[in-house]
Amino acid sequence: xxxxxxxxxxxxxxxxxxxxxxxxxxxxxxxxxxxxxxxxxxxxxxxxxxxxxxxxxxxxxxxxxxxxxxxxxxxxxxxxxxxxxxxxxxxxxxxxxxxxxxxxxxxxxxxxxxxxxxxxxxxxxxxxxxxxxxxxxxxxxxxxxxxxxxxxxxxxxxxxxxxxxxxxxxxxxxxxxxxxxxxxxxxxxxxxxxxxxxxxxxxxxxxxxxxxxxxxxxxxxxxxxxxxxxxxxxxxxxxxxxxxxxxxxxxxxxxxxxxxxxxxxxxxxxxxxxxxxxxxxxxxxxxxxxxxxxxxxxxxxxxxxxxxxxxxxxxxxxxxxxxxxxxxxxxxxxxxxxxxxxxxxxxxxxxxxxxxxxxxxxxxxxxxxxxxxxxxxxxxxxxxxxxxxxxxxxxxxxxxxxxxxxxxxxxxxxxxxxx
Amino acid sequence: xxxxxxxxxxxxxxxxxxxxxxxxxxxxxxxxxxxxxxxxxxxxxxxxxxxxxxxxxxxxxxxxxxxxxxxxxxxxxxxxxxxxxxxxxxxxxxxxxxxxxxxxxxxxxxxxxxxxxxxxxxxxxxxxxxxxxxxxxxxxxxxxxxxxxxxxxxxxxxxxxxxxxxxxxxxxxxxxxxxxxxxxxxxxxxxxxxxxxxxxxxxxxxxxxxxxxxxxxxxxxxxxxxxxxxxxxxxxxxxxxxxxxxxxxxxxxxxxxxxxxxxxxxxxxxxxxxxxxxxxxxxxxxxxxxxxxxxxxxxxxxxxxxxxxxxxxxxxxxxxxxxxxxxxxxxxxxxxxxxxxxxxxxxxxxxxxxxxxxxxxxxxxxxxxxxxxxxxxxxxxxxxxxxxxxxxxxxxxxxxxxxxxxxxxxxxxxxxxxx
Numbered sequence: 076x077x078x079x080x081x082x083x084x085x086x087x088x089x090x091x092x093x094x095x096x097x098x099x100x101x102x103x104x105x106x107x108x109x110x111x112x113x114x115x116x117x118x119x120x121x122x123x124x125x126x127x128x129x130x131x132x133x134x135x136x137x138x139x140x141x142x143x144x145x146x147x148x149x150x151x152x153x154x155x156x157x158x159x160x161x162x163x164x165x166x167x168x169x170x171x172x173x174x175x176x177x178x179x180x181x182x183x184x185x186x187x188x189x190x191x192x193x194x195x196x197x198x199x200x201x202x203x204x205x206x207x208x209x210x211x212x213x214x215x216x217x218x219x220x221x222x223x224x225x226x227x228x229x230x231x232x233x234x235x236x237x238x239x240x241x242x243x244x245x246x247x248x249x250x251x252x253x254x255x256x257x258x259x260x261x262x263x264x265x266x267x268x269x270x271x272x273x274x275x276x277x278x279x280x281x282x283x284x285x286x287x288x289x290x291x292x293x294x295x296x297x298x299x300x301x302x303x304x305x306x307x308x309x310x311x312x313x314x315x316x317x318x319x320x321x322x323x324x325x326x327x328x329x330x331x332x333x334x335x336x337x338x339x340x341x342x343x344x345x346x347x348x349x350x351x352x353x354x355x356x357x358x359x360x361x362x363x364x365x366x367x368x369x370x371x372x373x374x375x376x377x378x379x380x381x382x383x384x385x386x387x388x389x390x391x392x393x394x395x396x397x398x399x400x401x402x403x404x405x406x407x408x409x410x411x412x413x414x415x416x417x418x419x420x421x422x423x424x425x426x427x428x429x430x431x432x433x434x435x436x437x438x439x440x441x442x443x444x445x446x447x448x449x450x451x452x453x454x455x456x457x458x459x460x461x462x463x464x465x466x467x468x469x470x471x472x473x474x475x476x477x478x479x480x481x482x483x484x485x486x487x488x489x490x491x492x493x494x
Numbered sequence: 495x496x497x498x499x500x501x502x503x504x505x506x507x508x509x510x511x512x513x514x515x516x517x518x519x520x521x522x523x524x525x526x527x528x529x530x531x532x533x534x535x536x537x538x539x540x541x542x543x544x545x546x547x548x549x550x551x552x553x554x555x556x557x558x559x560x561x562x563x564x565x566x567x568x569x570x571x572x573x574x575x576x577x578x579x580x581x582x583x584x585x586x587x588x589x590x591x592x593x594x595x596x597x598x599x600x601x602x603x604x605x606x607x608x609x610x611x612x613x614x615x616x617x618x619x620x621x622x623x624x625x626x627x628x629x630x631x632x633x634x635x636x637x638x639x640x641x642x643x644x645x646x647x648x649x650x651x652x653x654x655x656x657x658x659x660x661x662x663x664x665x666x667x668x669x670x671x672x673x674x675x676x677x678x679x680x681x682x683x684x685x686x687x688x689x690x691x692x693x694x695x696x697x698x699x700x701x702x703x704x705x706x707x708x709x710x711x712x713x714x715x716x717x718x719x720x721x722x723x724x725x726x727x728x729x730x731x732x733x734x735x736x737x738x739x740x741x742x743x744x745x746x747x748x749x750x751x752x753x754x755x756x757x758x759x760x761x762x763x764x765x766x767x768x769x770x771x772x773x774x775x776x777x778x779x780x781x782x783x784x785x786x787x788x789x790x791x792x793x794x795x796x797x798x799x800x801x802x803x804x805x806x807x808x809x810x811x812x813x814x815x816x817x818x819x820x821x822x823x824x825x826x827x828x829x830x831x832x833x834x835x836x837x838x839x840x841x842x843x844x845x846x847x848x849x850x851x852x853x854x855x856x857x858x859x860x861x862x863x864x865x866x867x868x869x870x871x872x873x874x875x876x877x878x879x880x881x882x883x884x885x886x887x888x889x890x891x892x893x894x895x896x897x898x899x900x901x902x903x904x905x906x907x908x909x910x911x912x913x
Contacts, residue, residue: 089664091657094882115887118667130890141882147660149884154668234794238510241566242791245508248537249573253787367783368672372661375653375878376794459794463513463560465568468534471549 079175080112081396083131085148086119086181086188090212090224091374092385096180097150098143099389100208101131109397110176119153119181120188123165128172143386146374157188166195169203176204176396180389182211182222186404187425193402204401207421208392210385212371214264217427218419219406221454223388226381228370229268230455232257235366237272237458240280240309244465247307252298252353252361256346258370259313261285263431265370266313267443268451272458276466280308281441285315286430289324294349295356297441302359314365316345324348378456384414391416412453498594499531500815502550504567505538505600505607509631509643510793511804515599516569517562518808519627520550528816529595538572538600539607542584547591562805565793576607585614588622595623595815599808601630601641605823606844612821623820626840627811629804631790633683636846637838638825640873642807645800647789648687649874651676654785656691656877659699659728663884666726671717671772671780675765677789678732680704682850684789685732686862687870691877695885699727700860704734705849708743713768714775716860721778733784735764743767797875803833810835831872 081104085093097115104113115129116122129150134142142149157165169177177192179185186207193205209216214225236255243253257265263284270282281297283289294310301308316324325345346363353361388405395403395418403418435447500523504512516534523532534548535541548569553561561568576584588596596611598604605626612624628635633644655674662672676684682703689701700716702708713729720727735743744764765782772780807824814822814837822837854866 085664089661117891121667125893127891127893129887130892131887133890134887138882138886141880144879145660145881145883146657147662148664149882149887151667151884152664154665235788235792238565238791238793239787241564242508242787243566245504245567245571246573248540248570362787364786364788365784366788368658368661368781369654369783369785369788372657373654374657460563461560462564463557463568464564465570467557468548468550468553468568471552472536473547473549474545 078109078111079173080114081110081176081178081393082114082116082123082128082169082172082174083150083178084116084119084122084180085150085210086153086179086185087210088154088212088371089146089148089152090210090371091146091227091377092223092382093148093180093210094145095143095382095385096208096210096223096389098139099386100178100393101134101142102139103390103393105132107393107397111173114172115150118151119155119185120157120161120165120179120192121153121155122150123168124161126168143382144374146372157191162192162195165192166199166201169196170199170201174203176206176393178206178208178392178396180208180210182209182213183216183424183426183428186216186421189404190421190425193421204396204399206392206396206401207404207424208388209404209406212265213259213262215262215429216424217429218404218424220409220414221407223381223385223407224371225264226384226454226456227377228258228265229271229451230376230378230381230458231370231373232265232269232366233271233455233458234376236269236309236311239364240273240278241462243307243309250360250362251302251307252350252357252359253309254346254350254353254361254363255309255311256314256363256365257311258366259285260315261428263313263436266311267431267436267447268455269311270443271448271451271455274462274464279305281310282436282443283310283312283316283441284431284436285313285317286436287438288319288321289316290319291352295353298353298359299357302357310349312345312349314345378454380454380456387416391418497528497530498592499533500529500595500597500812501533501535501542501547501588501591501593502569502597503535503538503541503599504569504629505572505598505604506629507573507631507790508565508567508571509629509790510565510646510796511642511801512567512599512629513564514562514801514804515627515629515642515808517558518805519597519812520553520561521558522809522812524551526812526816530592533591534569537570538574538604539576539580539584539598539611540572540574541569542587543580545587562801563793565791576610581611581614584611585618585620588615589618589620593622595625595812597625597627597811597815599627599629601628601632602635602843602845602847605635605840608823609840609844612840623815623818625811625815625820626823626843627807628823628825631684632678632681634681634848635843636848637823637843639828639833640826642800642804642826643790644683645803645873645875646796647677647684648690648870649795649797649800649877650789650792651684651688651785652690652874652877653795655688655728655730658783659692659697660881662726662728668779669781670721670726670778671769671776672728673765673769673772673780673782674728674730675733675782675784676730677785678704679734680847682732682855685730686850686855686866687874688730689862690867690870690874693881693883698724700729701855701862702729702731702735702860703850703855704732704736705855706857707738707740708735709738710771714772717772717778718776721776729768731764731768733764797873799873799875806835810837
């Protein structure tokens with residue numbers, strides 16, 4: 076392959092491991108004689124439009140190690156929707172600066188951009204290898220077992236929901252219902268992951284995903300039934316849940332600005348609306364909790380598998396580009412508990428969206444399936460210590476009023492010596 | 495001292511280490527010959543009203559170890575406001591069940607309850623040692639260096655805000671302003687702790703606390719100035735921030751129910767309102783992030799000092815009760831980087847509120863002082879790996895458009911060989 080510069084950009088929103096991918100790319104590229112200069116574009120391809128670039132060749136090993144554990148996207152993310160004339164300018168900029176390899180780290184929108192840019196480059200007869208590098212907290216990229224970023228967000232959601240369940244159980248005399256909203260504009264992967272760390276014996280809660288329209292009456296009957304069973308009820312919803320008419324349950328505070336700027340809509344507010352519904356219709360105190368940006372940024376409990384895989388897809392992207400593998404996206408292919416990298420044509424990925432499959436979600440019972448748990452558990456990492464559950468100490472429970480005693484466990488009087 | 499049973503209850507909201515305190519109490523009490531039976535009251539003193547108790551004598555070492563790392567309050571928290579007739583019933587219940595020692599784990603409301611109950615007990619000529627055991631995420635208990643629960647919440651806030659700053663910086667082309675809301679109904683301790691893990695060289699953000707009324711114009715001028723300096727602006731506010739008229743900025747969704755049931759008001763919505771204000775007045779895209787219940791429940795990154803101290807105050811409470819030290823609350827007294835337990839009369843604690851002192855908060859600049867950092871840093875625990883900051887790689891930044899090149903670092907052309 077010919078010689079030239081390598082350009083890299085981070086696109087879309089950050090994940091807690093997207094910088095690990097960048098570190099993998101830089102480390103691999105620094106070793107290649109064929110690469111003359113490693114450049115980072117600031118804020119996705121906007122960096123090429125504005126001519127804002129950073130020279131990455133000189134980053135030291137120690138700096139790369141710090142980069143690999145840094146949340147956010149150090150080059151800057153982007154939600155700018157590129158017009159055709161933008162692509163033309165970007166192509167000219169890259170050609171002018173002797174770009175031979177272009178790696179774009181992003182989700183399915185970014186993969187579409189890769190394809191569009193590749194067509195413009197081909198029209199200009201430029202020899203540029205464009206490789207897509209997967210990244211998404213939503214896990215909505217097709218043709219890969221999973222995408223870097225998802226597992227860490229999943230781990231955060233799992234740990235947060237586990238502990239909020241313990242918290243809610245404690246406070247059931249004060250507040251009875253909690254609705255937790257996860258990311259997932261149109262897919263339920265993160266909402267599903269909420270189940271991973273909870274105690275499946277003692278606790279029951281429903282998960283509502285954007286793929287399946289939410290029926291208000293059905294939702295309320297789940298809450299009501301669980302509340303009656305255990306004295307409190309929690310539900311997890313993906314932020315993009317829709318009603319039976321296909322309308323999102325969340326209000327859309329960024330809407331106007333989004334339409335104007337052509338970038339995609341941020342949805343939030345679904346949990347708030349559902350909590351209000353619970354209070355109005357069931358008369359229970361209900362609180363909404365939006366897990367928010369922490370899902371993609373909180374770096375203290377990332378999945379170590381995720382961080383390593385993120386690094387690895389970066390490294391693999393450099394190799395593929397140098398082998399002339401432009402026009403592809405790096406993938407993760409599962410082999411038992413491990414994943415190895417592979418690649419797939421951008422054509423098969425661009426614009427497609429990977430829904431949570433029915434084999435992973437039991438729509439009737441609003442639960443994930445054992446198959447989902449089996450799939451994700453080896454990837455998500457150790458989920459912390461064993462708790463003592465209230466159910467365990469309830470074996471010593473007794474209801475005593477005055478001299479009367481009714482023991483909880485099958486009517487056995489646990490303390491014949493007292494009372 | 496005489497013999498009899500020990501009763502314990504957890505009151506108010508949970509913290510991520512309140513069960514560690516309970517474990518400390520049970521472990522210490524199990525070793526005491528003088529104690530005939532260890533009983534947990536469910537949901538604070540409501541457990542005595544309803545006659546709902548759990549026998550804790552039989553918990554095994556292995557169970558206590560799990561209890562110590564379990565979030566939530568395993569006996570159940572309570573926000574029920576006790577009336578005088580309730581206290582009378584509770585006293586009768588405890589006397590009937592030969593209660594000799596009563597330990598209440600809670601905040602300043604609970605300490606007031608301890609005092610009230612003690613008076614009723616004295617009227618009934620009952621020999622009961624009532625000891626208060628401190629717990630609060632807000633850190634608003636007086637007469638103790640800090641209270642168990644605060645440090646872990648502080649650590650969570652610090653880690654979350656650090657990473658959200660990195661996240662926001664990444665996305666500054668899409669959204670420019672983020673308002674993060676911490677717990678702290680009337681005190682700014684948790685908002686202040688947000689500063690602990692951020693990079694003080696590269697990042698600047700203001701902290702607004704409930705103790706100091708928020709002036710909207712001043713707030714906006716902080717945001718505007720910081721945005722102009724660094725291209726994005728984050729602010730941290732305590733949920734209970736008030737305006738210049740003394741009105742809370744947060745809406746109060748639980749209000750009606752709270753008034754009815756006599757328990758205290760939950761405030762939220764201040765961040766949402768301020769984000770809206772920023773968009774309206776400054777035309778910047780602003781997002782609110784409420785850190786929410788995770789602050790008191792997320793157990794994966796508790797401060798280990800906090801967990802140990804929580805256990806220790808529990809143990810100390812048993813010792814004090816057996817020495818006839820009823821009428822006191824256990825305290826933490828600072829000796830350099832370590833704390834040891836002490837005690838203080840409930841009279842001096844009950845109903846009092848510990849504000850963030852002026853020596854810890856620079857009201858003019860909306861920052862914490864070095865003295866605050868010095869005070870809290872040894873307690874809060876290791877705050878994770880060193881990041882690579884964008885400022886560090888900006889030394890390699892270049893702004894290039896067509897053939898023109900303007901290097902960022904003092905006009906030095908970094909790549910004479912190119913362009």
